[in-house]
Amino acid sequence: MNRLRRYAGALRKYTKHNVIVLLYHRVADVTQDPFELCVTPDNFSEHMDVLRAIGNPISLSQLNACLRNYKLPRRGILVTFDDGYSDNLYNAKPILDRYEVSATVFVAAAYVGFRGEFWWDELENLLLRPGTLPEYLEFKLSGTPFKFKLGESAVFYSDEQHHQYRSWNFREKTLPTERHALYLNLYKILRPLPTAGRGEALEIIRGWSGCTSAPREAYRPMTAAEVQRLRHGKLIEVGSHTNSHPVLSQLPLDTQREEISGSKSLLEDILDQPITSFAYPYGGDADYTAETVGAVREAGFESAFSTAAGLVGKQSEPFRLPRYVVGNWNGDALARRIRRLLYE
Numbered sequence: 001m002n003r004l005r006r007y008a009g010a011l012r013k014y015t016k017h018n019v020i021v022l023l024y025h026r027v028a029d030v031t032q033d034p035f036e037l038c039v040t041p042d043n044f045s046e047h048m049d050v051l052r053a054i055g056n057p058i059s060l061s062q063l064n065a066c067l068r069n070y071k072l073p074r075r076g077i078l079v080t081f082d083d084g085y086s087d088n089l090y091n092a093k094p095i096l097d098r099y100e101v102s103a104t105v106f107v108a109a110a111y112v113g114f115r116g117e118f119w120w121d122e123l124e125n126l127l128l129r130p131g132t133l134p135e136y137l138e139f140k141l142s143g144t145p146f147k148f149k150l151g152e153s154a155v156f157y158s159d160e161q162h163h164q165y166r167s168w169n170f171r172e173k174t175l176p177t178e179r180h181a182l183y184l185n186l187y188k189i190l191r192p193l194p195t196a197g198r199g200e201a202l203e204i205i206r207g208w209s210g211c212t213s214a215p216r217e218a219y220r221p222m223t224a225a226e227v228q229r230l231r232h233g234k235l236i237e238v239g240s241h242t243n244s245h246p247v248l249s250q251l252p253l254d255t256q257r258e259e260i261s262g263s264k265s266l267l268e269d270i271l272d273q274p275i276t277s278f279a280y281p282y283g284g285d286a287d288y289t290a291e292t293v294g295a296v297r298e299a300g301f302e303s304a305f306s307t308a309a310g311l312v313g314k315q316s317e318p319f320r321l322p323r324y325v326v327g328n329w330n331g332d333a334l335a336r337r338i339r340r341l342l343y344e
């Protein structure tokens with residue numbers, strides 16, 4: 001009876017023809033990854049193997065066409081990447097090619113060719129690398145004063161501590177040191193700021209930290225030539241992820257429009273082809289509004305993706321398509337999750 005019920009359940013899922021959209025950021029092997037953005041190349045290979053074995057990898061163009069026709073494929077799975085890290089070209093593309101899996105990379109257009117790091121990476125590097133920081137951090141942003149005391153014990157951060165806490169991530173309830181507390185505090189302050197304010201704050205924190213080392217090569221966003229090479233071939237499509245990766249809901253509508261349409265035209269100039277899809281930065285329910293959705297539609301996109309977890313069905317709103325964030329799991333762990341989504 002149980003088996004029969006399971007079978008009926010599986011059949012229902014089959015006939016529903018849902019699509020799973022997976023969200024990756026980076027394919028890289030790094031020492032610490034507090035926001036869990038990286039999947040190692042080995043795990044990513046296993047993931048693509050799994051998708052080929054139990055799913056039906058589709059491209060963004062296929063998904064867009066399917067949504068237009070209200071007809072979705074069986075066990076369809078779309079691989080997406082956000083942000084536009086150079087490791088997408090050097091580490092992910094060869095693996096996608098090997099398994100012939102399509103993917104779409106949503107690029108934050110103003111970061112293309114940027115010699116520094118994405119702001120969240122730089123903040124991590126300034127706060128959570130071994131060395132000495134001043135005990136007090138005080139600054140003013142648009143007249144609002146901020147004051148932090150790092151505490152004597154966290155002024156010096158040793159190589160041993162760095163090694164010991166390298167697997168810490170933001171979801172953990174306990175903070176290993178005051179540095180981690182300050183890092184999360186600053187992250188929360190910087191995240192909703194408009195681009196200029198964020199840059200200003202980061203410059204103050206950089207100056208305070210005394211850090212003079214060059215940006216980390218492994219964290220580099222793609223150059224325009226790299227975006228072109230990434231797009232080259234049949235498997236990879238490029239979508240827009242705004243210009244400067246702001247929290248769109250925090251911006252006036254005209255600035256949102258500039259971020260949305262501006263990034264579309266910048267990427268179209270780089271690739272000389274239409275950019276048809278968009279991903280909301282951060283992508284949570286509070287990170288964009290109905291106005292944002294309207295602006296994305298008006299800019300001429302066909303679809304847009306959030307980071308809300310869920311399956312894409314034929315009734316899904318094309319401008320609020322859900323995605324599943326993928327962690328640094330091995331192939332078996334990913335397969336278990338996908339089977340659960342597809343068959344249960």
Ligand SMILES: [Zn+2]
Pocket residue numbers: 082083241245281282
């Ligand atoms: Zn992003």
